[in-house]
Amino acid sequence: MTRKPTVILGMLGPTLDTGKTPERWSRWRPSVALCQHEDLLVDRFELIYQGRFEALAGTVMEDVRHVSPETVVRGHVVDVDDPWDFEAVYGALHDFARSYPFAPEREDYLIHITTGTHVAQICLFLLTESRYFPGRLIQTSPPKRDRAELAAGSFTIIDLDLSKYDRIASRFHKEQLEGVSFLKSGIATRNAGYNKLIERIEHVAIASRAPILLMGPTGAGKSQLARRIYDLKKGRRQVSGDFVDLNCATIRGDGAMSALFGHEKGSFTGALKDRPGLLRKAHEGVLFLDEIGELGADEQAMLLRAIEEKAFLPVGSDREVRSEFQLLAGTNRDLSLEVAAGRFREDLLARINLWTFRLPGLRERVEDIEPNLEYELEASARLLGVRITMSRDARGRFLRFATSREALWPGNFRDFNAAVTRMATLAPGGRIGVDVVEEEIERLSEAWRRGRAAGGVGSAGGGVGEASGGVREASDGMGQASDGEDVVVAVLGARRAAVLDPFDRVQLAEVLRVLKGARSLSEAGRVLFAASRAKKKSVNDADRLRKYLARFDIDWSGLVGDGG
Missing domain, CATH: 3.40.50.300 (P-loop containing nucleotide triphosphate hydrolases)
Known part of the structure; x- marks a missing residue:
């Protein structure tokens, strides 16, 4: 597997990285030492510094190029008036992170937290933990006196585990x-x-x-x-x-x-x-x-x-x-x-x-209908380029209908959006009154009645003042509506469905749901009788299912064509 290039981002350390004379090579300087480790290949080093340390930054970058010719070194000026002001430092580094062209799918990033003020180190930690810097932390240490041969010192790469830092993570709630x-x-x-x-x-x-x-x-x-x-x-x-x-x-x-x-x-x-x-x-x-x-x-x-x-x-x-x-x-x-x-x-x-x-359907989230109404009204205002308002009586009437059992919303938020858009378009002067709401309620109710009569639940739409009888937002096949109860009504009719025991109604709804996606009775039977058929020496799933449907006077061929 090809190794991703390693990129280090770190702050210049005006104290630890200092030095201009040849004696500087006898001192441990964290930014330079980072590129002296044989087991850490640095492809690019992004050095962040304040403008007043331009000369020191230039020396450090030249020294990095000297010890690691294969490393590309780039400097970035990030100025703050007070390097100990948490808000100022965090804001400056946050802006830098948002403007930097990170490409984590192509490069690995290490964020150096040894140099800079303690405030800068904390900010780098927080920005990495919150993924504004999409990388891992790297911390360096000077060589021990009794191990002078390790002039570069040591380093530790820290892969943050958010579960270990609950208090810090809470700052990002x-x-x-x-x-x-x-x-x-x-x-x-x-x-x-x-x-x-x-x-x-x-x-x-x-x-x-x-x-x-x-x-x-x-x-x-x-x-x-x-x-x-x-x-x-x-x-x-x-x-x-x-x-x-x-x-x-x-x-x-x-x-x-x-x-x-x-x-x-x-x-x-x-x-x-x-x-x-x-x-x-x-x-x-x-x-x-x-x-x-x-x-x-x-x-x-x-x-x-x-x-x-x-x-x-x-x-x-x-x-x-x-x-x-x-x-x-x-x-x-x-x-x-x-x-x-x-x-x-x-x-x-x-x-x-x-x-x-x-994701739940609209009927499962009736509490959210009112806040969604506000959202859709604002969206309609942007779409139409006019301010849209709703009278108190109109709002109350629409919300009572929208949250009632009468409102089927088979197309869920798509239907809801269309309803609000129509009301906003028809509103005189951009103010939706009770008359506009009543017209929309009648349109929706008629569309859903037509949909049921045609074997499904219709979605209101089409031209102004009429519902589109042909468009349905029911889920695919056999008039399956947004819940199992409606498909029983669609197949049997409301009167016959009303006399069924709740147990039979739930069972029949599940059978019809499987049938709507099957190409034959045999295929549907294999799904419905998967457990019991394994215990039989011979099976005839199609016949078994056909007899079950006959209990309700339902003919498979009358639903989706001849099967078996």
Whole structure:
């Protein structure tokens, strides 16, 4: 494996590093000694100093070049009026860290904390611990008198473990809260479970480069959160490349392989020129694959190798291409069921399932509807270029409806955003009144009624004054709505569903959920009867499932076509 270049960042020590005459070589000078160790190869040294020590800094840099010709030495002037003023020193070093072009995926950084004032050393420690300096600490010591042959002294590299520094880490609690707020787009959410979830995501996003899997229903905010995770990591200089995203449901066959992995000119009909592919575009950045469960078997196999080995073959090429990227994946499917059904690779799921987070739908977060209303009103104001307000009565009416059982929100926050946008657009003079709210409630209710009548739950949209009867935000297949109860209503109708025992209703909802993703009754039966069928000498899953459905007068062929 190729060694990454080692870069040291350190403060000039006006006392310890001093010396102009030849006698200076008989003294231990920490900055120079750093580059005299045979077991520490320094490729670049970034020396930070105050402008009034320009001459001493020049001498030290020349001496480093003398003892280690292979080391590139660069000086950086960072001035503060009082080197013992904690706020001033921290602010100056913080600004330096934010402007320095760190590339941790290509270089290893060591932060020297032996020189400079004690205040500077503490600030370097804190900035490294908070990852503004994305490296490890290095501390040096002079040679012992009885071991004069070790003129360079000794050094210790410290790899910070945050769990050992709880008191210091607490100083960054505010910064962590800022990161959490950033991931929530600044919305002061109130749902305790969601807030805890975002806190965990913030911690993992900063601490890990492993794949992250975001699960949840359509419109729950997976795409927006993925982009925010990237922006957070970019702000902390943990990635330097681009954010590249793809909805896997939009690609198939050769187009999928080419879009992801690229192709060479002439590799297939229509390949008129080379194409780099999205994995290469995401080099040193973040790749977000939404609806990853829609990828075909070949793409899954190639993606697994790209994740594990950071290498892959473009279509039509026999030369490997490398790409260092972090994968974020999104899905509204239960991938474990997809594995059981043979549609998703078990080894790929194991690889992307290290950090899995399920985003709740809007109906699971009714406490957050009001703060999200404020956010959407402000977003609509920016979009329309006018100030948007809502009368007290209008706000109360909308919130009562939005948080009630009448409000289905099958498209979750996507539907919610559309509703607020429509009200803001129709509001006379930018003020939303009760009449506008009542019109929107009627539009939403009618769209959802049409969706149920058509076998699913509709998402309101389309032109002003009418709902779009054809667009549905229900999850894929068979009218599956955002919860199991609605799919029973969609298949049986409200009257028949109402007379079912709760036990039968829950069981039937699960059966219908599996059926919606199966290509045949046999395939669905293998999932539903996985435990009991192993104890039978002969099985007929399709017949067993067909008889179960007959109890409710449900015909498989009437749902998705003839199966079995």
